[in-house]
Structures are given as C-alpha cells and as structure tokens.
Amino acid sequence: MSKVDGTSFPPGPEYEYGGYHVRIEPDGSTTGRWRVVSDDDDTYFGIIAAAEPVKGEPEVHFATHFPGEEEIPPMRICAQWTSAVEFLLDAGEG
Structure with a gap:
C-alpha cells in the first residue's frame, strides 16, 4: 500500500x-478544478479547486x-x- 500525499499537486487520480x-x-x-466521482456508480460529489x-x-x-x-463561494x-x-x-x- 502506498502513502497518499495530500499536499501533492495535482490531486488524484484515485482515492x-x-x-x-x-x-x-x-x-x-x-x-485547477477537479471533479470527484464515485468509481462504483459515477455519483458526482462535487468539485475541488485550487484556491x-x-x-x-x-x-x-x-x-x-x-x-x-x-460557481458560488466554497x-x-x-x-x-x-x-x-x-x-x-x-x-x-452527490
């Protein structure tokens, strides 16, 4: 199992x-924006964006x-x- 570095950029591709x-x-x-989507059923959870x-x-x-x-403040x-x-x-x- 590899360590996930939460500070790496860009994020992902899986988590x-x-x-x-x-x-x-x-x-x-x-x-600078990424969609968070379930691998199982393509449920969309939202966006994370570089701030x-x-x-x-x-x-x-x-x-x-x-x-x-x-498009509104996070x-x-x-x-x-x-x-x-x-x-x-x-x-x-989502």
Missing part, C-alpha cells in the same frame, strides 16, 4: 476513504464546491486535497 473509491478527474471547463493562499500561507489550498454550487478551504475530498464525501451523496 479511497470511508468505503468510497473515487476518481479525481480534471474539470474540462477550467484549469488562493489562506492567511498568507504560501502553499496551494483546495476549495470544496457541492453539486449545483460550483463551503470550505483545506490545506490538503485529501481533506477536501473527505469533506465532500462526508457531506453525503
């Missing part, structure tokens, strides 16, 4: 968490956007892409 196995696919509309640094921290952060809310910004994906999965089915 397992809490019984979910998802694909992290580039969102074709914009650079501006938070509070002056120089690292890339990741914003979370639920389905249907892709619900959460995470320092690691793994945390962003886990937040979407914990929030429920």
Whole structure:
C-alpha cells in the first residue's frame, strides 16, 4: 500500500476513504478544478479547486464546491486535497 500525499499537486487520480473509491478527474471547463466521482456508480460529489493562499500561507489550498454550487463561494478551504475530498464525501451523496 502506498502513502497518499495530500499536499501533492495535482490531486488524484484515485482515492479511497470511508468505503468510497473515487476518481479525481480534471474539470474540462477550467484549469485547477477537479471533479470527484464515485468509481462504483459515477455519483458526482462535487468539485475541488485550487484556491488562493489562506492567511498568507504560501502553499496551494483546495476549495470544496457541492453539486449545483460550483460557481458560488466554497463551503470550505483545506490545506490538503485529501481533506477536501473527505469533506465532500462526508457531506453525503452527490
């Protein structure tokens, strides 16, 4: 089993968490945005997007956007892409 580096960029392409196995696919509309989709049944959980640094921290952060809310301000910004994906999965089915 290999270690997943949640700080790597770009994220993915696959991730397992809490019984979910998802694909992290580039969102074709914009650079720096990825769709989180179930490998099992293609359920769409939302978007993670590269975000501006938070509070002056120089690292890339990741914003979370639920389905249907892709163009409004994010619900959460995470320092690691793994945390962003886990937040979407914990929030429920897409």
